[in-house]
Amino acid sequence: MTExxxxxxxPGLPASGTPTRLQFxxxxxxxxxxxxxxxxxxxxALTVGVTGFNEDTLQLTWERGGETHxxxxxxxxxxxxxxxxxxxxxxxRLRRGHSTVGYHRRKWNVMVGAVAGLALLLVVAWWQxxxxxxxxxxxxxxxxxxxxxxxxxxxxxxxxELTQEGEAARTIAEIGSRLTQxxxxxYRWYVSDxxxxxxxxxxxxxxxxNKGMIEEAGSAEELAGVLAHEVxxxxxxxxxxxxxxxxxxxxVLAVALGDVSAITAVMIHQLGNLRNSRKLESxxxxxxxxxxxxxxxxxxxxxxxxxxxxxxxxxxxxxxxxLLSSHPATQERIDDLEQLAKTLACDCQxxxxxxxxxxxxxxx
Numbered sequence: 219m220t221e222x223x224x225x226x227x228x229p230g231l232p233a234s235g236t237p238t239r240l241q242f243x244x245x246x247x248x249x250x251x252x253x254x255x256x257x258x259x260x261x262x263a264l265t266v267g268v269t270g271f272n273e274d275t276l277q278l279t280w281e282r283g284g285e286t287h288x289x290x291x292x293x294x295x296x297x298x299x300x301x302x303x304x305x306x307x308x309x310x311r312l313r314r315g316h317s318t319v320g321y322h323r324r325k326w327n328v329m330v331g332a333v334a335g336l337a338l339l340l341v342v343a344w345w346q347x348x349x350x351x352x353x354x355x356x357x358x359x360x361x362x363x364x365x366x367x368x369x370x371x372x373x374x375x376x377x378x379e380l381t382q383e384g385e386a387a388r389t390i391a392e393i394g395s396r397l398t399q400x401x402x403x404x405y406r407w408y409v410s411d412x413x414x415x416x417x418x419x420x421x422x423x424x425x426x427x428n429k430g431m432i433e434e435a436g437s438a439e440e441l442a443g444v445l446a447h448e449v450x451x452x453x454x455x456x457x458x459x460x461x462x463x464x465x466x467x468x469x470v471l472a473v474a475l476g477d478v479s480a481i482t483a484v485m486i487h488q489l490g491n492l493r494n495s496r497k498l499e500s501x502x503x504x505x506x507x508x509x510x511x512x513x514x515x516x517x518x519x520x521x522x523x524x525x526x527x528x529x530x531x532x533x534x535x536x537x538x539x540x541l542l543s544s545h546p547a548t549q550e551r552i553d554d555l556e557q558l559a560k561t562l563a564c565d566c567q568x569x570x571x572x573x574x575x576x577x578x579x580x581x582x
Contacts, residue, residue: 228287261308367422386580419451443520446506511564521555
């Protein structure tokens with residue numbers, strides 16, 4: 219006769235139960251303890267149920283002397299063996315109990331699988347976050363993107379004086395127009411009175427250059443390198459993509475509902491905290507260098523500026539030009555720019571711009 223392993227629970231026994239052997243002998247369930255003590259229970263006195271945290275354990279209980287006793291079987295194979303060896307009249311009851319255990323086991327497996335699947339989805343979402351935000355950005359209409367840029371510009375105008383007038387602004391617009399030939403955007407160029415060494419690309423074709431950036435640049439070619447880089451952030455919708463990334467699931471929901479304008483305020487609020495990934499920065503570097511070559515502007519300006527800013531940062535320790543907080547000038551990046559400059563064909567001519575005069579005009 220088939221014996222299966224189980225645990226016996228009852229008065230005077232450990233809460234976790236004591237090991238026992240179970241065996242059907244006709245209409246009797248024989249329970250044998252490790253010390254050889256035997257207890258026989260009529261099947262008519264047995265109640266079949268399930269227990270356990272996951273409700274995946276078969277339980278047989280009975281009353282004796284006013285006290286409750288029980289045996290539990292958690293192994294699925296033991297469940298089946300017990301069902302197969304039970305007397306015909308009791309077998310159906312056990313089978314239902316076994317089916318209930320199976321149901322709960324499947325239920326918990328599905329729940330665990332769902333949680334694991336969600337965790338995997340979150341990992342994939344994190345791993346492919348740029349691909350996801352890139353896709354969302356591609357679903358934003360040009361009209362909405364331009365609107366986001368306008369609102370971001372209005373916010374900057376509340377904090378700083380911006381101008382499109384004067385020699386510095388005209389020079390930036392002149393260089394910028396050469397870098398944006400054939401673009402789908404209608405670019406606008408602004409000079410900010412901000413003394414931080416920085417420049418911003420706003421969605422929709424708006425570029426803002428700080429006076430501090432003009433003062434820091436050693437030549438018109440260096441400033442052209444900065445403009446070429448910022449233009450690529452707009453052309454590839456990097457700024458929009460990073461704004462969406464900062465807005466998080468609100469952006470996903472807005473795109474799903476077809477109303478990106480609903481989260482424009484949230485996105486603009488994140489403007490000052492944007493940090494492009496190394497991949498996006500590299501893409502903007504490469505695209506910017508190609509734009510410089512196509513415009514016939516010398517290619518060494520971007521690397522020269524970053525090299526000087528890097529040296530300045532090293533002198534100042536952790537503090538350094540604001541531009542480096544969002545555009546880290548690593549040695550690898552500088553080396554890549556210099557190597558790329560050697561591989562691009564360019565009929566380059568120095569810019570016919572009196573750069574000291576432009577800097578003096580900006581300072582006034």
